[in-house]
Amino acid sequence: xxxxxxxxxxxxxxxxxxxxxxxxxxxxxxxxxxxxxxxxxxxxxxxxxxxxxxxxxxxxxxxxxxxxxxxxxxxxxxxxxxxxxxxxxxxxxxxxxxxxxxxxxxxxxxxxxxxxxxxxxxxxxxxxxxxxxxxxxxxxxxxxxxxxxxxxxxxxxxxxxxxxxxxxxxxxxxxxxxxxxxxxxxxxxxxxxxxxxxxxxxxxxxxxxxxxxxxxxxxxxxxxxxxxxxxxxxxxxxxxxxxxxxxxxxxxxxxxxxxxxxxxxxxxxxxxxxxxxxxxxxxxxxxxxxxxxxxxxxxxxxxxxxxxxxxxxxxxxxxxxxxxxxxxxxxxxxxxxxxxxxxxxxxxxxxxxxxxxxxxxxxxxxxxxxxxxxxxxxxxxxxxxxxxxxxxxxxxxxxxxxxxxxxxxxxxxxxxxxxxxxxxxxxxxxxxxxxxxxxxxxxxxxxxxxxxxxxxxxxxxxxxxxxxxxxx
Amino acid sequence: xxxxxxxxxxxxxxxxxxxxxxxxxxxxxxxxxxxxxxxxxxxxxxxxxxxxxxxxxxxxxxxxxxx
Numbered sequence: 001x002x003x004x005x006x007x008x009x010x011x012x013x014x015x016x017x018x019x020x021x022x023x024x025x026x027x028x029x030x031x032x033x034x035x036x037x038x039x040x041x042x043x044x045x046x047x048x049x050x051x052x053x054x055x056x057x058x059x060x061x062x063x064x065x066x067x068x069x070x071x072x073x074x075x076x077x078x079x080x081x082x083x084x085x086x087x088x089x090x091x092x093x094x095x096x097x098x099x100x101x102x103x104x105x106x107x108x109x110x111x112x113x114x115x116x117x118x119x120x121x122x123x124x125x126x127x128x129x130x131x132x133x134x135x136x137x138x139x140x141x142x143x144x145x146x147x148x149x150x151x152x153x154x155x156x157x158x159x160x161x162x163x164x165x166x167x168x169x170x171x172x173x174x175x176x177x178x179x180x181x182x183x184x185x186x187x188x189x190x191x192x193x194x195x196x197x198x199x200x201x202x203x204x205x206x207x208x209x210x211x212x213x214x215x216x217x218x219x220x221x222x223x224x225x226x227x228x229x230x231x232x233x234x235x236x237x238x239x240x241x242x243x244x245x246x247x248x249x250x251x252x253x254x255x256x257x258x259x260x261x262x263x264x265x266x267x268x269x270x271x272x273x274x275x276x277x278x279x280x281x282x283x284x285x286x287x288x289x290x291x292x293x294x295x296x297x298x299x300x301x302x303x304x305x306x307x308x309x310x311x312x313x314x315x316x317x318x319x320x321x322x323x324x325x326x327x328x329x330x331x332x333x334x335x336x337x338x339x340x341x342x343x344x345x346x347x348x349x350x351x352x353x354x355x356x357x358x359x360x361x362x363x364x365x366x367x368x369x370x371x372x373x374x375x376x377x378x379x380x381x382x383x384x385x386x387x388x389x390x391x392x393x394x395x396x397x398x399x400x401x402x403x404x405x406x407x408x409x410x411x412x413x414x415x416x417x418x419x420x421x422x423x424x425x426x427x428x429x430x431x432x433x434x435x436x437x438x439x440x441x442x443x444x445x446x447x448x449x450x451x452x453x454x455x456x457x458x459x460x461x462x463x464x465x466x467x468x469x470x471x472x
Numbered sequence: 473x474x475x476x477x478x479x480x481x482x483x484x485x486x487x488x489x490x491x492x493x494x495x496x497x498x499x500x501x502x503x504x505x506x507x508x509x510x511x512x513x514x515x516x517x518x519x520x521x522x523x524x525x526x527x528x529x530x531x532x533x534x535x536x537x538x539x
C-alpha cells in the first residue's frame with residue numbers, strides 16, 4: 001500500500017493488516033512518527049509506550065504469519081485516556097496526586113481490546129481527575145486542539161479527542177460523567193459515543209461519579225465506533241452495574257439507513273445556542289431530512305432539572321472518594337478541581353439519595369413522553385463556538401469565562417442522569433475554523449440506531465475526511 | 473432556614489474536619505442552598521417506595537420493549 005497509513009480509518013487499517021497488505025509494525029511505526037511530530041505542540045499524550053507498542057506489533061505480525069488472527073483489532077494501534085488501569089502500570093488520572101500510582105488490576109475494557117488484538121500506544125492527556133470540560137491540565141500541561149493549538153480540546157477526555165482527530169491513534173477510549181466523551185469529540189471533529197448506562201464495564205477505570213460514569217469510544221467513522229463498541233460492550237462480572245442485555249452486531253446494522261426514522265429536534269432558545277452553531281444544526285437537519293428521516297420539532301428540554309441532579313450526585317460521590325486527599329493534600333489539586341468537589345462533603349445524605357431516587361421517575365417520564373413516538377433526539381453538542389485556552393483558564397476565571405463554561409456542557413449532563421446513549425457527530429466548522437457538532441440521543445441500549453444515523457450522515461457528508469494540518 | 477457561611481464553616485469542621493475561610497464558606501453556603509432547594513423541591517414528587525435501584529430496571533425493561 002502507498003500513502004500514510006495513519007490516514008486510514010480504523011476499519012480500513014484493521015482490514016489491511018488482516019489481509020497482510022500492511023503489517024502491524026508498519027502502522028504502529030507510522031503512528032509513532034506522527035506522534036513525534038504532533039506531541040510537542042499538542043500534548044495529547046501523558047505517556048508514550050513506544051517500545052512496548054512496537055514489541056507487541058512485532059509479536060502480532062508473527063502471530064498472523066502463523067495463521068493466528070487475534071480478533072477484529074489485530075495489530076491496530078490505539079491510545080486511551082489515562083484513567084484506564086493496567087495492572088502494575090502507572091495510571092495518573094491526570095493528577096499530581098496519582099502521578100506515580102500503579103494499578104493492581106486491569107480495566108475490563110483494556111483486557112477486551114487486548115483480546116481483540118489491539119495495541120496501546122500510550123496514555124492520553126485528560127482533565128485532572130476527569131473534572132473539567134475544557135482540557136486544561138495544571139500538572140501535565142494543557143492538551144491543545146489539532147485544528148488550532150490556541151483553542152480548547154474539550155474535556156475531560158481531551159487527549160482522546162485530539163489524538164484521534166490528529167490521526168495519532170485509530171481510536172481511543174474516554175469516559176463521560178457529564179459530557180467528557182462527547183465534548184472533546186465535538187471540539188476536535190470526531191465521533192464520541194456515550195453508551196447506555198451499563199452497556200460498557202467501568203471496572204478498573206478511575207471513577208469520578210459511580211452513578212454517572214460511562215465508558216465509550218472516540219473514533220473517526222461510524223464503522224470505527226461500531227467496531228470498538230462491539231469489542232468493549234457487554235456484561236462483566238467485575239462490574240455489578242454492567243448489564244446482561246445482549247450486545248448486537250453493531251457493524252451489521254450500520255447500513256440500514258434512516259428512511260422513516262422519527263427524529264425529535266429538541267427546541268433550544270436563541271440565548272442558549274450561538275447562531276453559528278444553530279446554522280450548522282439547521283444544515284444537518286436538512287441533510288437528515290433529505291436522507292428520509294422524519295423530523296419533529298420538540299419543546300425545549302428542562303435542562304436545569306437534570307443539571308442540578310447531576311451536580312449533587314457528582315459532588316457527593318467525588319467528595320466521598322477524594323475526602324482523605326481533600327483534607328490532607330488540598331494543595332495538590334488545581335483550585336478549580338478541589339472547589340468543585342468540596343460542596344459534596346456538606347450535602348445531607350438524604351438530599352443525595354433523593355437525587356439518585358429521582359433518576360428512575362425522570363427516566364420513566366422521559367421515555368413515556370419525550371421519546372414515546374420517537375427513535376431519536378437531535379440537538380447541539382457544544383452550543384457555542386470553541387473558546388481559546390486563554391479565555392477559559394480555570395485557574396484565573398472571570399465572570400465571562402464562568403458563564404461560558406456553564407453553557408459548555410448544558411446539553412450533555414441530562415443524558416448522564418437519564419443513562420441514555422448519546423453520540424456527538426461532527427457537522428461543520430464555525431467562523432474560527434474550529435469544529436462543531438450535533439448530538440443524537442436514543443432509547444436505552446439503542447446504540448445501533450445512533451451508529452446508523454452517523455453512518456448515513458458520513459455517507460452523505462465529508463466532515464470526517466477533513467484533516468487538521470500541523471502548523472508550519 | 474437559610475444556610476449561612478458560619479453554619480457551613482462550623483459544619484465542615486465538625487463533620488468533615490475541613491477548615492474553610494470566610495469567603496469560601498460563603499461561596500459554599502450559596503451553592504449548597506441553591507442545590508438543596510432544587511433537589512428538595514423535585515423530591516416532593518417521590519413516593520415512599522422510591523428506590524434508586526429502579527433506575528437500572530427501567531433502562532433494561534425499556535430495552536426489552538424496544539427489541
